[in-house]
Amino acid sequence: MPLYPGPSIDLTEDMLIYNNIVWNIPDTYAITVDNETGDMTGTIYILNNTFRGYSGTGACLRVQDRGYSFAKVVIQNNHWITAAADATAIEAEVTILTEDHNLKQTDAEATAEGYVEGNEFAPTDGEDSTIDGGISQSGYFTLDILGVSRPQGVIWDMGAYEYPAGMEEPPEISKVVMVLLSQIFLWIILPILLLISSFEGYLIWRMNLIIKSHEARIRFFEDGANFEAWYELHHDIFNLEEPR
Numbered sequence: 001m002p003l004y005p006g007p008s009i010d011l012t013e014d015m016l017i018y019n020n021i022v023w024n025i026p027d028t029y030a031i032t033v034d035n036e037t038g039d040m041t042g043t044i045y046i047l048n049n050t051f052r053g054y055s056g057t058g059a060c061l062r063v064q065d066r067g068y069s070f071a072k073v074v075i076q077n078n079h080w081i082t083a084a085a086d087a088t089a090i091e092a093e094v095t096i097l098t099e100d101h102n103l104k105q106t107d108a109e110a111t112a113e114g115y116v117e118g119n120e121f122a123p124t125d126g127e128d129s130t131i132d133g134g135i136s137q138s139g140y141f142t143l144d145i146l147g148v149s150r151p152q153g154v155i156w157d158m159g160a161y162e163y164p165a166g167m168e169e170p171p172e173i174s175k176v177v178m179v180l181l182s183q184i185f186l187w188i189i190l191p192i193l194l195l196i197s198s199f200e201g202y203l204i205w206r207m208n209l210i211i212k213s214h215e216a217r218i219r220f221f222e223d224g225a226n227f228e229a230w231y232e233l234h235h236d237i238f239n240l241e242e243p244r
Contacts (some may be wrong), residue, residue, distance in 0.1 A: 010042070011035075011037065011038050011039065011040050011041060011042065012041050012042050013042045014042045014043045014044070014045065015033075015042060015043075015044045015045065016045045016047070016140055016141075017031075017033075017044070017045065017046045017047070017049065018045070018046075018047040018048050018049065018137070018140065018141055019048055019049065019141070019143075019144060019145040019160050020049045020050070020051075020145075020160060021049070021050045021051075021120055021121060021145065021160050022049070022050070022051045022052070022060075023051070023052035023081075023117065023121070024052075024054070025054055026054065027054060027058070028054060028058045028059065028062075029053070029054070029058055029059050029060065029061065029062040029089065030051040030052060030053055030054065030058070030059075030060045030061065031051065031060075031061055031062070032061075032062040032063075032064055033046075033061075033062070033063045033064070033073075034062075034064045034065075034066070035064070035065045035066060035068045035069070035070060035092060036065075036066035036068070037068070038068050039068045039069050039070075039071070040068065040069065040070045040071060041071050042071065043071065043072040043073070043074065044063075044070065044072070044073045044074070045074045045140060046061065046073070046074065046075045046076075046078065047074070047075075047076055047077050047078070047137050047140065047141075048076075048077040048078065048134065048137065048141075048144070048150075048156075048157075048158065048159060048160060049078045049079070049159070049160055050078070050079040050081070050120075050121045050159040050160040050161070051078065051079070051080055051081070051087075052080075052081040052082065052107075052121065053080070053081065053082030053083075053084055053087070056081065056082060056083055056106070056107040057082060057083045057084060058082060058084060059082060059084045059086060059087060059088060059089045060078075060080040060081070060082055060084075060087045060088065061075070061078075061080075061087065061088045061089070062088070062089040062091065063088070063089070063090050063091065063092050063094065064089075064091045064092055065091070065092035065093060069092070069093040069094070069095065070092055070093065070094045070095065071094075071095050071096065072094070072095060072096040072097075072098075073090075073094050073096070073097050073098070073099075074098045074099075075088060075097075075098065075099040075100075075102065076098065076099070076100060076101045076102065076134070076135055076137070077101050077102065077133075077134035077135060077137060077156060077157075077158045077159070078102045078103075078158065078159065079102070079103050079105075079115075079121070079130050079158050079159030079160070080102060080103065080104040080105070081104075081105055081106070081107060081110045081115065081121065082104065082106070083106045083107065087102070087104045100135075101133065101134050101135045101158065102158065103129055103130055103133060103158050103159070105129070113125070113128045113129060114128065115128070115130075121159070121160075122161045123157070123159070123161055123163045126163060128163070129158075130157050130158040130159040130161070130163075131157050131163045132153065132154075132155040132156075132157060133155075133157065133158045134151075134155065134156035134157055134158045135156060136151070136156055137150075137156065138150070143162075144157075144160060144161050144162040145160040145161060146161065148161070148162045148164055149162070150162045152164055152165040153165055
């Protein structure tokens with residue numbers, strides 16, 4: 001049984017096709033599994049592949065017979081990139097066909113999420129659509145095409161790549177820290193400085209702190225027994241604003 005382009009195997013053996021990236025194959029289909037020598041009694045597993053149909057419009061996978069049947073074909077966890085109405089073309093008599101947990105995207109949809117030829121269609125963000133969309137195949141393999149352990153977390157990714165845990169952008173803790181520091185400076189440090197100061201008349205302190213997208217402005221005014229303080233705090237996470 002040929003796999004175009006590829007090898008032939010015994011019809012009684014199981015075939016496992018996984019962790020492949022295929023694109024720009026000058027044919028209507030990215031790959032074709034073709035049964036031309038007899039009934040296939042082994043199971044064909046097509047798992048966790050990333051296939052782009054030719055020119056972004058051809059089907060990604062073709063299962064074809066030449067008058068012979070397939071006992072069982074399992075197609076799961078694949079990432080199809082094609083504008084074709086159907087990513088797979090099952091043109092064979094298959095006794096048991098399992099086809100689920102696959103993602104089909106057009107070129108435009110894939111490109112918008114960062115799946116491009118330049119990085120061989122790998123995910124670039126922890127929110128990309130192939131991530132955590134698969135089903136466990138640990139009975140057959142536990143690594144992705146780059147040797148990353150599957151799964152990263154609890155759920156398998158779709159496609160040839162498993163997005164490594166910890167690659168998500170960390171929370172912008174610095175912004176929260178900035179808010180806390182500005183509050184400490186305003187209500188603890190500056191009052192102490194004012195209490196120990198020996199100035200008479202009036203004292204104006206003004207301080208501008210700019211860290212990334214935050215701005216804290218603090219001004220203190222002292223005139224005899226009267227004390228007045230105001231500040232404005234702008235923070236792009238909490239969107240807080242204190243009036244004067």
